[in-house]
Amino acid sequence: MSGHITPSYAKDNQLSDYFIETWTSANGLPHNSINAIAQTSDGYLWFATWEGVARYNGLEFVRFDRGPDTQMQDSGTRALATGPNNQLYAGGARGSLVMRQGFSWQGLPTAPSLINDALHDQTGGLWLAVEGKGIAYYAPEQLSQPDPTPQTFIDTVSSYHLTQTADGQVYAATEKGVYQLSLQHGATPLSFHNLFRKAFYVSSGQDGSLLVGSENGAWRYKNSRWTPLASELLHQAITMVEQDSRGAYWFGTLNNGIAHMRGQHVDFLDAHRGLSNNRILSWFEDNEGSIWIGTNGGAMRLRYAPFVTLTKDNGLAGDYVRTVLAGDKNTVWAGASEGLSQIDIVQGNAKILADDISVLSLAPRAQGGVWVGTYQQGLYYWEQGSLTPATTLNDQLPDHEVRAIVEREGTLWVGTPRGLIKFSSPPSNQPARASAVYQKRARYTSQNSALPGNYIMSLTFDDTGKLWIGTGSGAGYLHKQTIIPLDFSEQEQAQYVFGFFHEPGYVWMATDRGIIRYRQADGQLALVGRPHGLPIDKFFQIVKGDDQSFWLSSNRGIWRVNYYHAHQVADNTRTRIDFEHYDQSDGMRNSQANGGSNPAATKTAEGDIVFATAKGVTSVKPTRLAQLLSQPLPIVMQQVRFDGQAINPEASNTAPAGTNRVSFSYAALGYTMPEQIQYRTQLEGFESEWAYRHENHIAEYTNLPPGDYTFKVSARYPYSDWSDDVLSYRFSVTPSLWQRSDIRALGFLALVALAYGAFMWRIRRMQQKEAQLKALVKEKTQALQAQADDFERMSKEDALTGLANRRAFDEYWHLAFDDANQSGQPLQVAILDIDHFKRINDQHSHLVGDQIIQRIGRFLHNERQQLSHVARWGGEEFTLLFAGTPADGYTYFDGLRRRIAALTLDDIAPSLKVTVSIGVAGNHQATDYVDGLKQADQALYRAKRDGRNCVRQRSGQSSYADA
Known part of the structure; x- marks a missing residue:
């Protein structure tokens, strides 16, 4: 899956409001021409292609094509329709028509030619639009008959698309215009007044109108009147027209991409803006409100992403944004390497205030406007529509790189790489000129105070009046003119303190070793970081959202943790913390959220969380995210x-x-x-x-x-x-x-009878048979022990291959993982999956499939000199342990993959070749042995998504494709 992100703020009126993702045959689709899209009532999405039907579950595609299982006459599929009881109808080449319900496929009557469209109507009947053969209709009871005769309409005309309006009327788009279809009255053409001849598409509007895509634009038909939907589309061939649940119109064109109209505004999406192909074949709105578009070059989804991004294209002075500050009402100040901008969150645009400065930091100004810290031009202030250098103050700065600013009660604090500068208000008899509101009073450095370091990165005042100072060498706070440094030696030697968040009783710090909490009551420090499940060390800014979450910015995207869980970890009442991670797949243009100057993130009055990133300003509305995540999850x-x-x-x-x-x-x-x-x-x-x-x-x-x-x-x-x-x-x-219980009962009774007889016999002949009895007891004991040993072996051995089974591997991997972590030795765990194994079973039989699994098992068993453990994981999957570095592991597993691909299997099936996909993860990247397996499994899914027959290693390690 590849994501193409268009900047947006959600007003629900433009294509730029959507986050765009595309899929092609490289991502698992059988073919790049997406002829139809549908969603069955169980929630699956279906795509009709010329190489079969693909089912999508959000992670992977499963193909269904011609064969005895599906009963398709041809793999080429053009039409999809759904029924109320989870039915899927698929029609296409050679008149092939089938119905899938649950796990079963059923062949239906064959149409006389290519099926262009299918419609399951409100009464349960099935309508077919047939190439060159008009319309065919099957009544509900006919669908279960062996060879029914359909009712036909306009059987010499090519028909392309069908729709049924809310009042039950059925319409067809054909090469000779639009027809109204009736079982009683046949096909009645609608009058077009020479507007167009050929109609490609017909659908229903929300107001009860008929929407038509023709060779000459898109039209609305209502009350016997035809009106154009969009004048911009006149004289264009419109292959599709639909109205979505929000009331917007969508238009597919023959070679100009997709058009979208909300109100009177029409905008286009074509190949230059991320569309995979300009010819639109199909359209669908799924249960979550996402829009799916089928083209000749793959499928595209447009959805409302959790995050929206504003870039230079939307009016920012520059894309490399270092600092953001919430202003009054719906505004946000944004400082970038190319200037200063002001964002209107509601309108979703920005205006440039200055484009000749490189902004590092921002802070509210007591007299109105904002303070602006720059990279090498010192301090500025924005006031009443103009940006002015604070010349008097800049002359007293030891360095014109201003990374943090805070103003409080007549005092201005400025953080630079050469210390912290304090400016105080002038005497009351001095004129309060805007450029000389403050005068220098003190400079704090590590040489003349207990400041942890001179490189100042963040400043804030807490609710008790302490000034908190974050540096590149730790943090401290100023209290009663004295700086009190903090000791981070027990917080994994944290040094860089990039940002603060304070609340009554606590101050939180974003550092290069996680987030650290300071408790005001006793000065206790507590870390929430890697030891507690966070996968990275460095966080730049902490913002508490209205959703009772901490939002954390980083170089690797945005992270969200539960606010209460963070406190519980800090209080040692919870050992691990769950997290959510967001990156470019969620609407960010770039996963790098910048930090190192302040503030790097902010919260608006409306609750939006806004982040400075290397590609614009990214924001998330937690309430909107909660709505997205509240969608039902059918399983x-x-x-x-x-x-x-x-x-x-x-x-x-x-x-x-x-x-x-x-x-x-x-x-x-x-x-x-x-x-x-x-x-x-x-x-x-x-x-x-x-x-x-x-x-x-x-x-x-x-x-x-x-x-x-x-x-x-x-x-x-x-x-x-x-x-x-x-x-x-x-x-x-x-x-x-x-x-069986009855057999066990009979056995028990027989054993009791035998024991009684033996006892009586032993009484009679105890003297003579004592030695014989002892031998018998010994023999029985050995037999029971042998049986117990067999059971133990069977519980840990795979019956088909003789390899260790999953249970045995889990025990071995757990111990090996712990031993490797204690010794510091690298250990790689891999999951190997035989590619297209279902296809082998389907084409050659399950007996051949079992022989393939046995052959691969023997091959892997012979690799025991290189592998520390081999097991059959289940089905066509094997698990392997390799002692070595990720690079050595890749080299070995890639060679293993190639040798398996070269195996000669003619003795099993002539010309049969198999390939494997391998996902690898290392112990050093995993939090525990379960996480290691999960990472290897995720890497295996990447290998499958990337086309199989390759090795993929988990993020954080190198990843290689098949050469």
Whole structure:
């Protein structure tokens, strides 16, 4: 997935309000021509292409094409339609028409030619727009008949698109205009008054009108009158016209991209602005309000992102913004390397106030306006529409690089790389000229005071009147003319203090070792950082949002942590802190949020959190983010496997006797931030509590005792409540003969009878048979021990390959991870997945699939001199441990991948070749062994998304593609 971000502030009236993402065949689509898009009632998104139908769950595409499973006559798919009971109708080349419901596909009557569009109407009937053959209609009862005869309309005309209005009327767009269709009255052409001849598209407007895309513009038809929708589009071929849930109109063109109209404003999105191709084939608005556009060059989504960004294109003086300051009402001051700007948050634009200075810092000015600190031009102030240098003060500065400013009660404090300067108000008899409001009174340095360092980076006053000073060598506060330095030796030797946040009783500091809390009551310092789960060290600014969260800026995006959890970690009543991470995929133009001067982030009166970044000013409205994250999260079961064999969970819920492994693949179908969806599962009958799965959407259980179980899945976005929509799947594990209770009872009775007989026999012949009895007891004991040993081996060994199973690997990996971390040795964990394994099963049989797994297992077993442990993880996945650095690990695993790709498998299936994808993570980048596996799993997903047959390493390590 690649994201192209357009600057925006949300007014819901322009294309620039949307965050743009694109997908192509390189991201998993079967083909780049997206002929139709639909969403079934379970929440899946579907894309029709010339190489089959692709199902999307927010993270990956799954393709369905011609074959016995789908019953498609041809993979080329042109039309999609949905029904109320989770049905999906797919039609296309050779008149192929199928219906999917749940996990099953059903073949439907074949149309006489290419199906251009399909419509499932309000009564359950199915309408088909057919190339060169007009319209075909199947009544609901006909869809289950073997060879029904449809009712046809205008059967010599090519029809392209269908729609049904709220009043039940059906219309068709054809090469001869628009027709109204009726089962009683046939096809009635609408009068166009020579406006156009060919109609490509027809849809319904919110006001009950008919919207038509034609070879000559877009038109509205209402009350028997035709009016153009947009004069700018006249004389253009309009391939699509729709009205979204917000009332805006969308127009697809033949070669000029997409057009959008809100009110009377029309703007365009084409290949120059991020559109993958200028020919628009399809359009769809999903359940979350995102707009999907299908082109000849892939699919595009336009959605409202959590973050919006304002750049030079929107009026900023420059994109490299170092400081932001909330002003009155809806304004924000922005200081960039190219000048000073003022932003209107509501209007979503900015105006340049000065473009000849490089701004480092900002602060409110007591007399009105703002103080402006610059890179090498000293101190300025903005007042009554003009920017003026503070010449008198600048003459007294030891350095004209001003990184922090604060003004309070007649005193101005200026932070520079050469110390802290204090300016006080002049005597009352001195004229208060704007340039001489203050006079120098004192300079604080590390040489003449206890200032931790001379390089001043941040300044603030807390609610008790203390002046807090952040430097490149620590922090301290000024109290009663004395600077009190803080000792950060127990806070992982923090040095750089980039920003402050103060509240009654506490002062928080953003540092190069996390965030540090100072408690006013006793002066105690407490760190919230890497030891508690934060993945990075350096944070620039702390802003508390109205959502009771701390928003933290960094070089690697924006982070959000729960405010109360942060206090609990600082109080040692909580050991770890959860977080959310936002970057370019969430609407930022650049993940680098600048810091080192003050303030680097601010909060407006309306609650917006605003950040200075290397590519403009980025803001987030926590209430809007909460709305995005409050969308329902429907959960679907993607696959159920018994001992690696996929089953239809709607048709089967019984695992056969002897089943060793049961695995579930599930997904919450939320498309706003799918990578951040978290899961928890519970297997009732085996687990008494929910198991937190993080972002992992696979759960596996081995050696389940016979019995009845219910597998449950719940999902949420971070910091949100767990969804009320809980997925449940009930199944049973059949007991083996020896596990059945009646057989066990009979066996027990037989054993009792045998024991009694033996006892009586022993009484009669104790003297003679004592030695024989002892031998028998010994033999029974050995047999029971052997059986116990067999059970223990079976519980840790994969039956198919003879390798260690997941349970054994988990135990080994846990110990190996801890040993490696204690010794400081690098250790790489990898998850290897056989590419397109389902295709091997489908094309060659599951027997061949098992042989492939066994061959790969033997191959990996022979690698034990290089690998410290090998296990079959489940299905077509193996886990490997390699002792070495990430670079050595990549070299080895990439070579391993190449050698597997070169394996000769003719003895299994002629000309069969297999490739593998490998995800790798290191112990030094993981917080614990579970996190290491999660990172390797995420790296494996990256390898799959990048086209498979490659090795990917987790972020923070190098990542390589197939050469």
